Amino acid sequence: MGDAALIQALQRIVGEQHVLHAPADLAAYAVDATPLLRSLPTVVVFPGSRDEVKAILELASEKRIPVIPRGAASNLSGGTIAIEGGIMLNMNRMNRIIEVDAANLTATVQPGVTTAQLAREVEARGLFYPPDPGSQVISTIGGNVAENAGGLRGLKYGVTRDYVMGLEAVLPNGAILRTGGKNAKDVAGYDLTRLLVGSEGTLAVITEITVKLLPKPETKRAALAIFDRLEDAGRAVARIIENKIIPCTLEIMDKGTIKAVEEFAHVGLPTDAAAVLFIEQDGPRAVVDADIELAGRLCREEGARDVKVAATVEEGTKLAEARRFALPALARLRPTCVLEDATVPRSHLAEMIRFIEATAKKYNLLICTFGHAGDGNLHPTCPCDERDHEELERVEKAFAEIFDKAVSLGGTITGEHGVGIAKQDYLEWKIGEAGVAVSKGIKAVFDPLGILNPGKVLPKATRKRLVVRQG
């Protein structure tokens, strides 16, 4: 099918105004939030309903055209790059909150609803949707489900997977699949809901999502612990959890990140510190006060030079915002910013951070580390310049060593950003040969023609481990 005929066929399905094909428009859809990756789609289409998605997929199947589902394109693993061209299926028009069901503690939404929009809507009714990726103002629930997104509250509340109860999705051949629902207990058959969560747009297009809600916590309180030694901050994280406090947020920023955030946002962070921990607890007031006080004491015992407790909820929110500035602040330093997602069991946090520092030195790179310390989910981030090929080679080698180390510590190549294109060559390090074979089998069942988000997640090749370890 020629491009002109494809555009006309799509215009017939969604209306002319919901199809983009001018070169300047296509260029805007050639990238996502991942650096170094670009590829033009053939056409961008904005369906307004499940049935339009169905019609588009039926057309794409018949004509063997790649389809790339897309939310806000804020993913950091190349998940929405149209590497084989094709139809960019932009889900943003499907942005209705269909229902908030207070009796069943659920919300049912279309995939284009933003994370922040859902959070605001349910909070207004005294309810709570915990997953809160740093990108929540722009990211969509569809993208969150497809990436199994985490966020700053993952330690206490888990990730998107823990809240998805049911899905409606359209398979590549146009068939409609419904999984799960509002039942708190439902064990009928294979868990297709969980299979679709984290499937990165490669198995089906999600058109409706039912999530679990919680009662809104009574209050929250935040503190900032300032450390002169990174190891002390790592030990403080372990001590807090050993002492049976599970803060809703326990984030770390290293020296480089603190400096970049302070220069960017002027929030009063100590630029001479080796690390800061941002600690937040929510729940009943008495529990929150006791937890924040004990967490502060433990940080001091582990060597924190100061612990600043926010006087009000608003002051705490400001501190949380500082952490959310980490990526935009680091992205300003050089033309390119490679943000990674290595994750280790939290008991290995300090060792992993030390390894990242040593690797940065070895390859003469600036790698700043921040992330969800309580989850062991670190984001080593390297401001660099993609025009400097020699530097990029060093970046690539450094991150291969960082992933290798994370896996050898019982960790993983990605804690929340997904595999996409960026990590596919490392996938086998984590899930093994059998894991890759089963994953390819699952893909073939859902998408026998290979039209849905082709070239993502599944490895074409596998990189050699730097050091082969057993066990």
Ligand SMILES: Cc1cc2nc3c(=O)[nH]c(=O)nc-3n(C[C@H](O)[C@H](O)[C@H](O)COP(=O)(O)OP(=O)(O)OC[C@H]3O[C@@H](n4cnc5c(N)ncnc54)[C@H](O)[C@@H]3O)c2cc1C
């Ligand atoms: C500043 C910043 C901070 C971030 N912080 C976090 C964080 O704390 N935690 C975290 O987990 N991530 C974080 N991210 C990464 C990103 O925001 C998440 O992966 C998010 O879930 C992507 O949502 P999106 O709507 O942008 O999806 P997109 O990037 O558009 O798509 C992501 C994937 O989902 C697929 N997809 C999208 N919609 C659908 C659908 N309806 N059906 C099927 N597949 C679909 C796409 O094909 C793609 O594979 C951050 C990113 C930025 C830029």
